Amino acid sequence: MPTLTASRVIDRPAAEVWAIVADYGRDPEWRKGVETMAPSVPGPVTEGLTTDEVLHLGGRTYRNAGVVTAVEPRTGFAWRTTSGADADGSRTVRDLGDGRCEVTLVLAVRPHGFERLLQPVLMRMLRSGLAADLGRLAQLASADAVAA
Numbered sequence: 001m002p003t004l005t006a007s008r009v010i011d012r013p014a015a016e017v018w019a020i021v022a023d024y025g026r027d028p029e030w031r032k033g034v035e036t037m038a039p040s041v042p043g044p045v046t047e048g049l050t051t052d053e054v055l056h057l058g059g060r061t062y063r064n065a066g067v068v069t070a071v072e073p074r075t076g077f078a079w080r081t082t083s084g085a086d087a088d089g090s091r092t093v094r095d096l097g098d099g100r101c102e103v104t105l106v107l108a109v110r111p112h113g114f115e116r117l118l119q120p121v122l123m124r125m126l127r128s129g130l131a132a133d134l135g136r137l138a139q140l141a142s143a144d145a146v147a148a
Helices: 014-021 022-030 118-147
Strands: 003-010 034-039 051-058 060-070 076-083 087-097 100-109
Touching: 003 060, 003 118, 014 022, 014 100, 014 118, 022 034, 022 118, 100 118
Parallel strands: none
Antiparallel strands: 003 100, 034 051, 051 060, 060 076, 076 087, 087 100
């Protein structure tokens, strides 16, 4: 099972970035291809929170259900899918001081059937997508700060 990790330093306080990362309702704002993301409860993640996601990736539409499996308040959480894609991962925000933080996204995907044949291409797409998502997250965090 390939595991992908992407990290980025963001020039915003960890609490501000955590407020975005930990709110699944905001995923369509910074995760490319996420058409809708419906958490069972609005606001910050809690253990047991469920999600319903519609994702466009590689010319296909996926509908994934997920659950938050663990939460470390204000710093990170883990999740896994319960239907749709077979995947799990985590999001972590580490305070670096001086109004900066480092965000790390981890994604493990287990392709099935025909998708196994395309695994090298799929992994390149996902790796590139994680890095680009972090760039959009940084822009969103800066835009939120300007708007506040």
